[in-house]
Amino acid sequence: MIIEIDFNSDEAIYIQLRNQIIIGIATSRYQEGDTLPSVRQLADHIGINMHTVNKAYSVLKQEGFIKLDRRKGAVIALDVDKLRGLEEMKRDLRVLLAKGRCKNITADEVHQIIDEIYCEYKYEEP
């Protein structure tokens, strides 16, 4: 389990946890059907409270990345709502790109960054 929490970050711990797991799924470190550590295990391992992990898992479930099973624990299970995903991405990008635009970042430079990051997803595209 390669999870690193920055306790000095202004980002909430459960958000950092959520983000790293999402990145883990995108980079195929976790795959459909894989089980994540139990809330207590992961909490002990990181050194945080059980409920903080539980909150991260709850968010991931609500966003359609995992399923929570009393028997197996947290299981990677992608609920793909592509249309909604596209809408969310466009909404988020609108702010992010505006910020970059004010810093004189061009569309070409953004395209380049996109490709760099997608290269990290070394497996086949869906």
Add this chain to the structure above:
Amino acid sequence: MIIEIDFNSDEAIYIQLRNQIIIGIATSRYQEGDTLPSVRQLADHIGINMHTVNKAYSVLKQEGFIKLDRRKGAVIALDVDKLRGLEEMKRDLRVLLAKGRCKNITADEVHQIIDEIYCEYKYEEP
């Protein structure tokens, strides 16, 4: 002043304010040297507290989008640190694209959205 606040949003009011002003700058609705409404004016207009507007302005100042002058009020003044801007963008995009990747969004689709948004910058009139 075309500012719309969603009071039911989970995003803080001062963040919504910050985002809309950044988008306003990116789309040339506000230009270098333009003055924003005073904290009291804008607060009255939107129907929120003065300090909430002041916080938005303080964040915008700290991030290098405006300057605050006791005489003139808030003035658009871009402090362009492109290298840092690129780093921030890549950090933010890493999470955002991972989320999209899990929803089966391809690199090509992201490129398309980028171009769509950048088109809004070109055709928007001040």
Add this chain to the structure above:
DNA sequence: ATACTTGTGATAACATATATATAACAGAGG
């Protein structure tokens, strides 16, 4: 059957963040 582990829930406590409400101050300009 016993012991253990799973997610889940309730509750309490504390720190921080958000937002509001007043009030006052110093500098600039009418």
Add this chain to the structure above:
DNA sequence: CCTCTGTTATATATATGTTATCACAAGTAT
């Protein structure tokens, strides 16, 4: 003098994040 600016200072209320216990129902392991 009066009014407008950002700024600072309190105080208050609410929400959020995090930790800490305690407990429960359901599944697994021995």
